[in-house]
Amino acid sequence: MTRSPSSPRPDPDVLIIGAGVIGLSAALAARARGLSVRVIDREGPAAGASAGNAGALAFSDIFPLASPKIIAQAPKWLLDPLGPLSVPPAYAPRLAPWLWRFWRASSPARVRASTVAQTAMMRVSEAAMRPFLIGNGLLGYLRNEGQLQVYEGAREFQASLPGWEARAAEGIAFEHLTTPEAIAQVQPGLAARFTHATFTPGWYSVSDPKLYTLALADVLREKGVEIVVAEARALTGGGVETSQGLMKAGKIVLAAGAFSHHLARSAGVKIPLETERGYNTTLPANAFDLRTQVTFGGHGFVVTRLSTGLRVGGAVELGGLERAPNFARAEAMLTKAAAFLPGLETSGGVQWMGFRPSLPDSLPAIGALPGRAEVICAFGHGHLGLTQSMGTAEIVADLLTGRAPGFDLTPFSPSRFARHA
Known part of the structure; x- marks a missing residue:
């Protein structure tokens, strides 16, 4: 059962902000790499867009909005x-x-570049789908x-x-x-x-996006991952200031969906989400x-x-x-x-x-937050959060463990917006 902390606990290797499909998938991938993980969310699992989407795994949607x-x-x-x-x-x-x-x-040249990047992301996500679902006992949700x-x-x-x-x-x-x-x-x-x-x-889908996301949370709990209801208020030099006090971790994953840019701004980074x-x-x-x-x-x-x-x-x-x-x-x-x-x-x-x-170019922000190497961004997927969740999870796990992802992450770098900061 999701609960708020009532006593001190050891700091985890990774603190993930956001219990939507991106954050929970990243937590499972990190846990599979042997990292200790804690997830925090202002409302709990599947409270936002992860609950009400159309359930599609739209790997053929390679064109930017x-x-x-x-x-x-x-x-x-x-x-x-x-x-x-x-x-x-x-x-x-x-x-x-x-x-x-x-x-x-929306210029032709930038659309071509975004399409190439989105296509690569779709390939990674589709390749990650079955291993992720089978490894976590969730293949029954796939249609x-x-x-x-x-x-x-x-x-x-x-x-x-x-x-x-x-x-x-x-x-x-x-x-x-x-x-x-x-x-x-x-x-x-x-x-x-x-x-x-x-x-x-x-074209694939999940049988119900809310039930699927809640199932991710259940698997995490079975693997010993704590999911805490707490509002992340600011990124600080020592961790994350939350409604339950300061929480520390070696690495932080910012996967708070539509609220992510507020937390990035607390670290002095302005991202146009x-x-x-x-x-x-x-x-x-x-x-x-x-x-x-x-x-x-x-x-x-x-x-x-x-x-x-x-x-x-x-x-x-x-x-x-x-x-x-x-x-x-x-x-x-x-x-x-x-x-x-x-x-x-x-x-x-x-x-x-x-x-x-x-985000304006229709690509998510995946990578280190500018000036904060310990904070890994994983947000801004637009209509494609569920579709790209399993691929994003593997990429985030690579970044957390120092392993090079299998494709060029440059188009997704949060620093691409640094000139607007």
Whole structure:
């Protein structure tokens, strides 16, 4: 059981800040290397975005969010406050510096570089998946039901083809479906407006992201790792100042998701982390006969079958950590889902909003915090935290034990933002 400390304990080799899927996965990888580990979190395991995501292990998502395509679509989307991308007007001035960096990261040259880096990260993460799950007795959470990306008309489908050609060059398997009959064989019941689709058979997911993350915590406890409910307030020269007092360790892993930049700032490092507020509604499991994850890319949301229900969610609201949730966004996606999946039963759903930690170039920060070699960053994965969790865990374990990771970490270095400090 997760509990707060009541008596002095030996300082661990590693103190991990954050009990989401990244922090807990890193804790398991560090423990497997023989390190003693303690995890702290302000709310406990699976309290944030790790609980409410779509459950996808999206290894084929190699393209950064920052891109010319998004820049071109953004003006239209931003005019719709309930659309795929929104910025609350009152938050726009605070967001301006991040948006400027996002725009710079959207140049063709930087998109190519980010795509190369993201592809390498996906390879590492996919290679780590089965050994990690098998080694921790969690393979039963893995599903392979594929993913269906649907398009409204030939024009939208044709516009997607360069991206699929790039995926094919990386060995990613897929099948284009260009007739209603072919689409219905994969997923019956879609509205006739979706005339084309692409099916990715190698798309993996977990049966339920919250239950999976809680299972990570259970495995850690079985391995003797303490998970403490305590708020990390500042990085100090001697460790981490928390709501339970000063905690020390030889190494610190900063994996606090959307709150990570506040802790980095306490060490004098300014990292431009922003919060993508994601929304969803989880319906009862019998709400629709869903056979694969369906992605409505033109509308910015997905529908996923979990062991605990049917989840309709996605979109991006760049609105920070403090604003109250705008659940009209979840309702708008659910209304669209009912139109796109005729027969979907929309009653009995549970709404959710969570914070995705996003950096302007769409790459996570993995590596030593500038000026603090003992602090290893592992945050900023955006929509891909679950997807990249097992790969990130192995990289962090390498950094903790002085082993060179198997690929170039330079594009992910937290110091890439040092010029903005």
